Amino acid sequence: MKLTEIPVANFIGGLWQASLSRETFETVDPATEEILAKVPRSDSRDVDAAVKAAHLAFYGEWRELTPAERGRLLYRLAQAIQSYRAELAELETLDNGKPLREALDDFDGVTRTIEYNAGAADKLQGDTIPLGMEVIDFTILEPLGVTAHIVPWNFPLGIAIRSVALALAAGCTVVLKPAEETPLTALRLASIIQEVGFPNGVFNVVTGFGEEAGAALVRHPLVRGVTFTGSAETGRKIMAQAAESLKPLVLELGGKNALIVFEDANLERAVNDAMEAVFGNCGQVCSAASRLLLHTSIYSEFMDRFCERVSQLKIAPGMENGDLGPLVSKEQLERAMNYIRIGQEEGAKLVLGGTRPTHLKRGYFFLPTIFAEVSPFMRIAQEEIFAPVVAVFSFETEVEALQKANEVPYGLTAGVYTQDIRRALTFAQRLETGSVWINGWYLGGVQAPTGGVKASGFGRERGLPGIHNYLQIKNVAIKL
Secondary structure: OOHHHOOOOEEEOOEEEOOOOOOEEEEEOOOOOOEEEEEEOOOHHHHHHHHHHHHHHHOOHHHHOOHHHHHHHHHHHHHHHHHOHHHHHHHHHHHHOOOHHHHHHHHHHHHHHHHHHHHHOOOOOOOEEEOOOOEEEEEEEEEOOEEEEEOOOOOHHHHHHHHHHHHHHHOOEEEEEOOOOOOHHHHHHHHHHHHHOOOOOOEEEOOOOHHHHHHHHHHOOOEEEEEEEOOHHHHHHHHHHHHOOOOOEEEEOOOOEEEEEOOOOOHHHHHHHHHHHHHHHHHOOOOOEEEEEEEOOOHHHHHHHHHHHHHOOOEOOHHHOOOEOOOOOHHHHHHHHHHHHHHHHHOOEEEEOOOOOOOOOOOOOOOOEEEEOOOOOOHHHHOOOOOOEEEEEEEOOHHHHHHHHHOOOEEOEEEEEOOOHHHHHHHHHHOOOOEEEEOOOOOOOOOOOEOOEEOOEEOOEOHHHHHHHHEEEEEEEEEO
């Protein structure tokens, strides 16, 4: 499918619709700064139409389908996504900027996520409660109803599917609001869902800005649950809006994640993993390793290897499949540049990067950046930058490493590199994060729950715990 053939309208109740205001906004290729498309700038009226379509579908044909039938529809969707993999990856690369090979990997993950939840759809069951011989007591798991999904721009369809597939498997209906920077694959997904044969209104997409479409979606009285991935600042606003009608929330927010390397670590593995952990997706990952904590005995050797590898990274437009593409927007580029200034003013040592590459005159490109001599309470050590920027620390003892790892407001993930199983399990217990990875990064899979603590949010996505976000428990008691 050519770019000009991609639907650029809201998808509501099985129909493609312009915004009621007829207003649009532009989505831009971050590698060229050229306009890709104009999509609807939705407001509360468009959101109301989408939510009402989802509400009608929930109490209509969708509710009458058996869990096994829902699972079969999801499986057909997974097959369709895989058949369109190359097209979808190219569209994601144009809209987001990431290297094409990364986008292709993302869509393999999308397929696996849908397949897993397709298989889980008919395996969600309640319990029997032993209350004695005169009472039969049991629980029923029921879908929440209409669910709202507000997703970020770093993995536009991957993060959308991470919650949408779970909600559909549970029997909910969906209204999806993609990030304004990257709406195109969400709209293409709608056309694929329509092609697969989902009932009208089960899946809806409205494009627009958070202050307009997003806020209206969270506040809508017919929405029964909200899932949001993004910044802690926006998460707090959504939490306040959802509190007005006591909606349950799943929030995966920012991270300032520590990759900790001890003296007995496999340095080759640790350096290799750090390259992907820090610079994958141009550092625009909530679970990226934005802090490296290195034992003093291996600090110099690690840094020599790491800096040599980083200096060889190729920066290029995503369609050229370099190591790093551009940042997603001009705003993100300016944010990164501002943090470089802040880091230097606070006294950190700029080891590599910190500027735009000279060979690329257009696009939001930014060199991979390393700061050393960072103190724990510098802003670059405490705040999420969301760019290919890493702060490097040294430590001498386990106590010091644990203290430095935990003294940030976030708690999404952490990694520990050591051959000492006692040390590894001790840190797994004491690190204040939702996930801990030992001798690897980006471990786990679609079966494993993920999520944060502290300012990184609450609730878990993926796996069976993730599906339970979209279910409510009903208790039934029968007097014999």
